[in-house]
Amino acid sequence: MPTGVSIAVVGATGAAGQMTLRILEERKFPVRELRCFASERSVGKTVTFQGEAVRVQRLEASAFDGVDIAFCSAGTAQSKEYAPQIVRAGAIVVDKSNAWRMDPKVPLIVPEINAHAARRHEGILASPNCTTIVAVMPLKPLHDAGRLRRVVATSYQAVSGAGVQGIDALREETLAWARGEAITPRHFAHQIAFNLIPAIDRFGDDGYTGEELKLVNETRKILEAPELLVAPTTVRVPVFTCHSVAVNVETEDKITASRARDLFARFPGLRVWDEPAEQRYPMPVHVEGQDDCFVGRVREDLSHPRGLNFWVVADQLKKEAATNAVQIAELVLQS
């Protein structure tokens, strides 16, 4: 493809689709042609790419002839229906939904961790759930150095993880409060302004949410550690952007806090902010807009001789919902 790549973005008007367009620009992805697709009600709208308006088209398989790589930021049901058709039309699909991640024939990729797995695809490559990416990035160097045995992961997830409507809900509810009005919950099942909602995605019979099980299963698949024990709790918090996760791990071989900091600092895509005396640790308002995952509060566990605690924050809209998918596409181009 010497003169560039023909790209499609499905779900181009959503938060993740919009961010994908920004990241393609930022990373100077060699785009020769761009086609944008969205749901029925957005057809005919325009989105901006490299300063030009691109008209949003109706999603239909015939519209993908000649496309090299399609980024799917649509819902799970749409992706289940359209991804195979797009592959048959000759394109490679980088999918961000939950539709294909656990399919054994679909590689689930975080490029810094398991780029090698991208070579074995059959047309679809999946990008993990945003919370999984935040948590799994610091887990990888610890797993390589001391083999992870168990992970207790407790999340603090921004409303942007729920897309544009999540962001609007927090903004509108907070503005209503500022005007002295009663807060009417929007989009989420409950008020999110000044509140915590300890439930993301649907509940299963065992009391876990879909979001929590994604964290367990996707982490195991990405780390190629099917036996890894994971205890997940996921909570929505009134933060616009950046997911944070408090992580407690046990490793088979002891890793000191200072060794862990070294391992994190040397891992691509991870940065360490851990100077408590200067009140420096990762926080959503400082991490917003960054591509990397930021780790801090690294400390040896008081409750287990081979335990570690740490705190990780990443701009999940940027790194997770968009950059990771574009990085996967870059891997595809290289192979």
Added chain:
Amino acid sequence: MPTGVSIAVVGATGAAGQMTLRILEERKFPVRELRCFASERSVGKTVTFQGEAVRVQRLEASAFDGVDIAFCSAGTAQSKEYAPQIVRAGAIVVDKSNAWRMDPKVPLIVPEINAHAARRHEGILASPNCTTIVAVMPLKPLHDAGRLRRVVATSYQAVSGAGVQGIDALREETLAWARGEAITPRHFAHQIAFNLIPAIDRFGDDGYTGEELKLVNETRKILEAPELLVAPTTVRVPVFTCHSVAVNVETEDKITASRARDLFARFPGLRVWDEPAEQRYPMPVHVEGQDDCFVGRVREDLSHPRGLNFWVVADQLKKEAATNAVQIAELVLQS
């Protein structure tokens, strides 16, 4: 004391002191006389109790003659200095600061858990840190039923835990945002509106904060379980009132999720809200103003055969900073 009790409230103008006055009214505590004390800059102000204005006095030991019970909601340094003087003046001190909690001669009381310990005081009784009370309430019935071995506790703490100034900081920062102005951090080391601050209290050399070590040490003392293993992480969140804690526990004897729900439901001061199908689980906006601790999201641990996960929320200003202290005073009156 047939005609009622002479009460002093030290720190009467602060958030916890104000709440103490409300709880004394609510619980119809037999107050014969009330004296209110605060720091120099509040002397001469008035506070309201049972519809009457009470003038705030200067804090000096001589002002405590004839006082039966003094509630200390002042800072740790003030409490270290004044509590012994107040005891010498003949009063019993119920202290809410960090000054005396770990003193072996001072009982640290959550009345629902260890009322018996209140009998062995030498003039001072301590009320635990607010986060400890939220976490320790559901731990007690599990400890009695199956002996706790290890606890991983991850907190989501409201700004009201930092007093009136904490509440003002979240309000003023959020209003500035609503006016489209830049947010200037107030009171906290960093912006708290739409942010998370993973640091409460000072850092020690081991990377843990004072707040985290309080959770470890106070939980052990209240449960009389000096060997209990606790892994703490404490985080400030942009919520006005109610602390929440995500708790992962291991017990020596297996406790199923349904047995745990029964144990919680039967324990005084605990209530279970755990109907995922109805989107019912404890959240700060629903728990605000309640005296009890609310437990939900009870589920067996995916990562340990004798593990349990749950989520607990309590109005720490009400139950923790005030009701618990008044309950301790009620124990003192009974003994």
